Amino acid sequence: MTEDVVELDRVVKRFGSITALDTVTLGFARGTFTAVMGPSGSGKSTLLQAAAGLERPTAGAVRVAGTDLGSLSETRLTLLRREKIGFVFQAFNLLSSLSAEQNVALPLRLAGRRPARREVRAVLAAVGLADRARHRPAELSGGQQQRVAIARAIITRPxxxxxxxxxxxxxxxxxxxxxxxxxxxxxxxxxxxxMVTHDPFAAAHADRVVFLADGRVAGEMAAPTPQAVAERMTGLEAAEVPR
Structure with missing residues (x-):
């Protein structure tokens, strides 16, 4: 059986009187691609942030690579995120004053390591940007900037x-x-x-899709197709009850 790299065990997350996650139990197996989908306000981004240790749950447990995040101090949690977790955002979040290779090397520098240029160049080559190492974000297309962001996220081999x-x-x-x-x-x-997404086509690249509604797991789909995902989403949105 493939081990779960990330485990959420009855996770609850509240923001004041709003329950963003309601007793969510999920596992994400090593070497798999999972898409998370749901109507607006269903808890998708909160799930991602809790799983990545960016938000501490109100109740329940989150484990990454066997480590219970709730047992860690803020300092140790920061170190774990640097070593074991990569994060890619919609807005790229690159530093405009740094070149592509400097942006990619940043997580290693923050961890106190002196990055080897060949290591950084190898990761850029892996995302198809071997010839863009010295370019700054403003000199790159949106897709190239996202590739730099992905290279930055995987440089630590999370x-x-x-x-x-x-x-x-x-x-x-x-x-x-x-x-x-x-x-x-x-x-x-x-x-x-x-990956959190609202796009059925994007979700179809995953091995499975996890659907959320009102902060709860509302089902899963293996071997998704864009049409099947779109139909499931239409059903969830039609059944959604305002809180």
Whole structure:
């Protein structure tokens, strides 16, 4: 049986009187690609942030690579995130004053390591940007910037890569290229990826889709197709009851 790299055990997350996650239990197996979908306000981003240790749950437990995040101090949690977790955002979040290779090397520098240029160049080559190492973000297309962001997220060889709407700011062709890159990382390198998306086409690149509604798991789908995902989402949105 494939081990779960990330485990959520009866996780509850409240923000004041709002329950964003309601007793969520999920596992994400090593070397798999999972998409998380749901109507607006269903808890998708909160799930990602709790699983990545960016939000501490109100109740329940989150484990990454066997470590209970709730048992860690803020300092140790920060160190674990640097070593075991990669995160890719919709908005890229690159530093405009740094070149592509400097942006990619940043997590290693923050961890007190002196990055080897060949190591950084190898990761850039892996995302198809071997010839863009010295370019700054303003000199790159949106798709290239997202590839730099992905390279930055995987330079530490994390156990899991979280992606929050990674194609949301890209045109459809560039989005397909980024999704194909993520898919290849799973198949060729055994990377574990958990991606929040609203796009059925993007979700169809995953091995499975987890659906959320009102902060709860509302079902799963293996071997998803865009049409099947869209139909499930239509049903969830039609059944959604305002809180």
């Amino acid at each position: 156990d899991v890569l979280f992606a929050d709407e990674p194609t949301g700011a890209l045109d459809s062709r560039t989005g397909r290229e980024v999704l194909a890159l993520l898919r290849s990382m799973v198949e060729r390198q055994g990377q574990t990826i958990v």
